[in-house]
Amino acid sequence: xxxxxxxxGELTVDRSLCIxxxxxxxxxxxxxxxxxxxxxxxxxxxxxxPATADDVIKAADGCPSQALRFLAS
Amino acid sequence: xxxxxxxxxGTYPSxxxxxxxxxxxxxxxxxxxxxxxxxxxxxxxxxxxxxxxYEEGRMLLGDPRVSARPDLxxxxxxxxxxxxxxxxxxQTFNNKDNPEHNVERRMFTKWFTVKRMERLRPRIxxxxxxxxxxxxxxxxxxxxxxxxxLPIPSQVIFELLNAPYRxxxxxxxxxxxxxxxxxxxxxxxxxxxxxxxxxxxxxxxxAENPRADDVLSLAISEHVTTGLCTMEQLAxxxxxxxxxxxxxxxxxIAMSVLALIDHPAQLAAFRDAQxxxxxxxxxxxxxxxxxxxxxxxxxxxxxxIEVGGTTIRAGEGIVVSSEAANWDPRVFERPAExxxxxxxxxDHAGFGHGTHRxxxxxxxxxxxxxxxxxxxxxxxxxxxxVPRDQLRYKTDHTIFGLYELPVTWGDPK
Numbered sequence: 001x002x003x004x005x006x007x008x009g010e011l012t013v014d015r016s017l018c019i020x021x022x023x024x025x026x027x028x029x030x031x032x033x034x035x036x037x038x039x040x041x042x043x044x045x046x047x048x049x050p051a052t053a054d055d056v057i058k059a060a061d062g063c064p065s066q067a068l069r070f071l072a073s
Numbered sequence: 074x075x076x077x078x079x080x081x082x083g084t085y086p087s088x089x090x091x092x093x094x095x096x097x098x099x100x101x102x103x104x105x106x107x108x109x110x111x112x113x114x115x116x117x118x119x120x121x122x123x124x125x126x127y128e129e130g131r132m133l134l135g136d137p138r139v140s141a142r143p144d145l146x147x148x149x150x151x152x153x154x155x156x157x158x159x160x161x162x163x164q165t166f167n168n169k170d171n172p173e174h175n176v177e178r179r180m181f182t183k184w185f186t187v188k189r190m191e192r193l194r195p196r197i198x199x200x201x202x203x204x205x206x207x208x209x210x211x212x213x214x215x216x217x218x219x220x221x222x223l224p225i226p227s228q229v230i231f232e233l234l235n236a237p238y239r240x241x242x243x244x245x246x247x248x249x250x251x252x253x254x255x256x257x258x259x260x261x262x263x264x265x266x267x268x269x270x271x272x273x274x275x276x277x278x279x280a281e282n283p284r285a286d287d288v289l290s291l292a293i294s295e296h297v298t299t300g301l302c303t304m305e306q307l308a309x310x311x312x313x314x315x316x317x318x319x320x321x322x323x324x325x326i327a328m329s330v331l332a333l334i335d336h337p338a339q340l341a342a343f344r345d346a347q348x349x350x351x352x353x354x355x356x357x358x359x360x361x362x363x364x365x366x367x368x369x370x371x372x373x374x375x376x377x378i379e380v381g382g383t384t385i386r387a388g389e390g391i392v393v394s395s396e397a398a399n400w401d402p403r404v405f406e407r408p409a410e411x412x413x414x415x416x417x418x419x420d421h422a423g424f425g426h427g428t429h430r431x432x433x434x435x436x437x438x439x440x441x442x443x444x445x446x447x448x449x450x451x452x453x454x455x456x457x458x459v460p461r462d463q464l465r466y467k468t469d470h471t472i473f474g475l476y477e478l479p480v481t482w483g484d485p486k
Contacts, residue, residue, distance in 0.1 A: 019175065020182030021430050039182030062420075064430040066135065 001043065006050030009072040011060060015040050018067035027062060028055035041067055081120045085113040085392060086151060086254075086367060088468040095332060095363045096409065097396035101125045109381035109401075113392075117156070121149035121390030122383070123369070125397035127404040127422060129381040130370075134393055134427035138376040140170050141429060148373040149390030155368060155471065157258030158251055158265035165313040166306075167429050174428055177306050180292040181314065181432060184233070190435040193229070197440055200228050201447045205485075209451075213481035214458035221448070222326035222478070223319065226440055230318030233436075234311065235287050236275055243271055248316045252471035265312075272311040276304060314433075321365060322437045324467065324474025326444050328363035329356070331464075331478065333449065334456060336411045343413055344449050349442075355413035356441045361421035362411045364396040368471040370425055396473075398422035452482040 001013040020039035024032035031052055035042045048056060060070035087100035102125045104111070109126025124130045133139050142148065143159035150156035159168060166177035183189075204221050211220065227245060231238045250256050250264035276289055283290040289311065296302045333340040346352050369392035378385045385391060399422050400408035405415070412418075424431035431437070449455060457464070458479040465476040 016175070017171075017428075019178060019428055019430060020186065020432070022185075022187040022435055025187045026435075034186040034188065035183075036186075036188075037183060038179060039184070039186045040179075064135070064426050065428045 003043065003048045005048055005053045005056060005070070007073065008050070008053050008057070009070055011048065011056055012069045012071065013041060013043055014067050014069075016067075017065045019065045021064050023062050023064065024059040024068055027059040028052060031056055032059060032068075081112045081114040083111075083113050085115055085121065085123050085149075086369070089367075089466070089473070091462075091464075091466055091468075093409075094464075094466050094473075095328075095411075097125075097364070097394065097400050101394050101397045102400065108383075110383045110385075115149060115151055115390075116153065117150065119149060119390065121151075121371075121392050122385050124381070124391060124393045125401070126381050127398040127401035130393040130395075130398045130422065131426045133372065133378070133380060133391060134370060134425060134429070136378065136427075137171070138374065138378055139372045139391065140375050141168050141174075141372055142170060143168050143371070145373050147388040147390050149369075149371050149392050151368055151371060151392060152254040152471070153258045154251065154254055154256040154261035155371075157256070157261030160258070161262045161265060165309040167313060171428055177302055177310055178432065180296045180302055180307060180310055181288065184288050185432050185436060187435050190439055193233075193436070194439060194443065196232070197225075197229060197443050198447070200225055201443050205447060205451045209485045214479045215481075217330060217478040217480045218323070218327050218475055219477070222330070222444075223323040225326070225444060226322035226437075227319040229322075229436070229440060230315060233318070234275070234289060234314065235279075235284060236315075240271070244268065244315050245319065247271070248320050249470075251316065252320065254469045254471070268312050268315065269308055272308040272315070273304075276308055276311065280304075317431070318433055318436075320472050322433075322440050324365045324472050325360065325363070325437065325441060327475045327478050328365060328473070329359040329441060329445060330448065330455070330480075331457070331475065332359055332363045332411055333445070339411055339413050340449065343445070344453065346446075351414070352442050352446055353438065354415070354418055356438055356445065357421055358411065358413050358415045358418035359441070359445075360423040360438075361399045361405065361415070361418055362408075364399045364421075364423050365473045366395045366423060366425075367473040369394050370429070395422045395425065451486050453486065454483045455480055456482070 003011040018040040033042045033044045057070050060068040083100040087098040109129045110124050113123045166174045227241050247264040247268040279289040372391040374385045376387050424434040458481040467474045
C-alpha cells in the first residue's frame with residue numbers, strides 16, 4: 001500500500017514484514033492501528049492528513065521491521 | 074578500514090563493576106577510540122564482533138544479511154548454557170530468519186497488540202495491589218525479588234496463557250537453569266526440554282478442551298490445524314513466552330526500584346508525576362539506564378558488511394550489546410545520569426530492533442508503570458535493608474538483575 005504525505009513524500013506499508021510491535025500505534029495513533037485478527041499494522045485512514053506527516057515519518061523511521069517506509073519526494 | 078587480522082581484545086561477556094551495577098562493562102565500551110565495533114573472545118575460544126554503538130547495532134539488527142540461526146557456522150555461543158539449548162535443535166522463532174520467523178511469531182502477535190495490553194491494566198493493577206498487601210502483611214525487611222518482582226510478571230504471563238499458576242515454580246526453575254551461566258550445556262539443554270514438555274502438556278490439554286478467547290486454543294485452530302505451523306512450533310513458541318515473560322520483567326522491576334532508591338530527587342519527581350506520559354517516559358529511561366539484557370543479541374553475518382569502520386566478513390559472529398547501546402553518549406547525552414524526563418528515552422535499545430524485537434514490549438512497559446507507581450505510593454520511604462556491598466547481582470546470568478533485594482519501609486499508605 002502507498003500513501004501520499006502531502007508534498008513531503010510517500011509512505012509504503014508492507015504487512016508481510018510487520019511483526020506487530022505496535023510502535024507505530026504509539027507514535028501516530030490517529031493513523032495506524034493493529035488488526036484484531038492478526039495484530040499486524042492497519043492504516044486507519046484512506047488519506048493521510050499532511051498535518052500528521054511528522055508523526056507518520058517518525059513512525060516509519062522507528063518501525064523495527066521496515067514494514068513502514070517513508071520515501072521523501 | 075580494518076582487515077581480517079584484527080586481534081581479539083578482551084573476553085565476552087565481561088562482568089559489570091558491582092560499584093556501578095547500571096553501567097555496561099568497560100570492556101565493550103572503553104579503549105582509546107571507544108570504537109563502536111570490536112572483536113572479542115568467547116569462553117570457548119571463538120571470536121565475535123561485539124557491537125557497542127547504538128546506530129551500528131540498530132543497523133545490523135535490521136539487516137536481512139544478518140542471521141539469528143545458531144545452527145550456522147560462526148554463530149557466537151556466548152555461554153555454555155546458551156550453547157546447550159541453542160544447539161539442541163529445539164528452536165524457537167527468535168532463532169529463525171524470515172520468512173519462517175514471521176509465520177511462527179504470528180501465532181501470537183494478535184495477543185500482544187497495544188489495545189489488548191491496555192485492556193490488561195485493571196487486572197495487572199489488582200495483582201500489584203494484592204502483592205503490596207502481602208508485603209505489608211509480611212512486614213519488613215522482606216526480599217522484594219521473591220515476594221514482589223518475580224511473582225507479578227509470572228502471574229501475568231500465566232494468566233495470559235490461561236496456565237495454572239500453581240505450576241510457576243516449574244517454569245521459573247527451568248528458566249533459571251536455561252539462562253544461568255553456571256549451568257553446563259547439558260543442564261541447560263535438559264531444562265529446556267523439561268520446559269518444552271510442560272508446554273506440550275498445556276497444548277495437548279487445550280487441544281482436547283479448547284477455550285474461547287484463549288491464546289493456545291486459537292493458535293491451534295488458526296495456525297496448527299490450518300497447516301501454517303506444527304504443534305512443535307507452537308510448543309516452542311509457548312516456551313519462549315513463558316521464559317521471556319517473567320524473568321526479564323522481574324529483573325527490570327528489581328533494578329528499577331534500586332535505581333529510583335539511588336536517585337531520591339528523581340524518585341520524588343516520579344512520585345509526583347500525574348501525566349501517564351510522564352510515567353511512561355520514566356519507565357523508558359529506567360529501561361535504558363538499568364539495562365538487564367546482558368547476553369547480547371547474537372547473530373552471524375551472511376555477507377560481508379561494513380559497519381562502524383570495520384568490515385564484518387560473511388560467516389563471522391556478531392553480538393549486539395543492548396546495555397552498551399543504551400549508554401552510547403552519541404545518542405544519550407551523559408548516559409550515566411538517570412533523567413526520568415530524558416526526551417529520547419523512548420529510543421532505548423532494551424527491546425532490541427529488527428524482526429526479532431521483543432513481542433512483549435508493551436506488556437512489560439505497562440507492568441513496570443503500574444508496579445513502580447503503586448509500590449512507591451503505598452510504601453513511600455522504601456529503602457534497601459542491607460549494606461550495599463551485600464547485594465548479589467546476577468553477573469552470571471543471561472539477564473542481569475538481583476538475586477535478592479531486601480527492603481524495609483516505615484508506615485505504609
